[in-house]
Amino acid sequence: MEVKTYQDPQVYYEKVESLLMEEEALNNLPLGIAERLRSQPAKADLITLENGEEVVYTLIHTMRNQWVLPACDADDSVFQTAADFLFYNDYPVGGVVGEKKGATKLIHAYTKRSKRNNRVHMNQYVYRLDALQPINLGKGKLKVAGIAEKGLIASWLYNFGVETGELSIKDDADVLAERMVTAGTMHLWVVDNEPVSMVNQSRNTRNGATVNAVYTPDRHKEKGYATSAVWSLTKKLLDHGFQFCSLYTDADNPASNSIYKKIGYFPIGESVVYRFHTEL
Known part of the structure; x- marks a missing residue:
């Protein structure tokens, strides 16, 4: 070898x-x-x-x-x-x-x-969707984030990084927001002209697209906004010709997993994130 x-x-x-x-x-x-x-x-x-x-x-x-x-x-x-x-x-x-x-x-x-110590940072499921399940969309609509929302996206990415323990996202929130907005991949769910949730079209493969950075601020949670945003972006990607969509979830977060299953995503495998810390 x-x-x-x-x-x-x-x-x-x-x-x-x-x-x-x-x-x-x-x-x-x-x-x-x-x-x-x-x-x-x-x-x-x-x-x-x-x-x-x-x-x-x-x-x-x-x-x-x-x-x-x-x-x-x-x-x-x-x-x-x-x-x-x-x-x-x-x-x-x-x-x-x-x-x-x-x-x-x-x-x-x-x-x-x-001789270094490691720890499990996150257990994950990898989900795939081939066909959307019909749902009752909540109030609002999906829009591509523009330059005017770049500061908001950066602050939400920072909070997303803190909540998930993804320090690289927290530390690079401004750079990531600039990249996502410039590329036109970041989307917002907007209600009465106010952004209430976000979802990003991430990397593409030959036949599929990946959804990530799903985040809703605390004051807008439990209103179905994330579900509507992910459903709408997934539909957009399928309509554009992708055969399937995929995403990662925190295996220990039953709320997010139930959202994706409701939409039509199903688990296809398990992933894990390991991190190293102090020496033995």
Whole structure:
């Protein structure tokens, strides 16, 4: 087994595409990041484990984020090899996110090698939707967020990062708001000309689109606004030709999970986020 690193995002994408497309919806995160890096090159660590010409595993690390792992079958030796490569080559490992079984094997191998403590930051479900279920939309309408709402989006992203413990979102709220508004991906649910909830069209894969950053301020919660916003954006994406939509949820948040199931999303797998902290 050979470990390879790639500098060219296009070459990397061509190497890993067939592996990741075996489970396109489950691999929406690594596929979406790899796709984005092709069109918007940025500093990233792109690693594959290969048997001959066959890619059997891959890891992606963009700056200030955790390592992103795929959903694919792999022998235990693959996870040990990957962990050893990260450790002995002094790669920064603040955490990992990926399909639960594989991510757990990798984190255990790396923890044993590095003698560092890890913790589960979040257990997640990966959801997929192929067809919307009809619902009674609440009052209001969906609109694409504009420049005038950039400050509001930044403040909501900051609060979203605090609530979910995603420090990179909290710390980069202004940058993310600028990017989302400029790209036209951030949407607001508006009632009587007042934004009351937000939802973002995130990364795309060949056949699907991902929804994220679903947030409603406390004073507007429990009014069905998030449900209406997610339903409406999902419909927009399907109407634009995507075959399916996907999203991640906090497995320990029954309220959000019930919202997505009501709309027509169904769980297709489990993911987990591990974080490292103090040395042993």
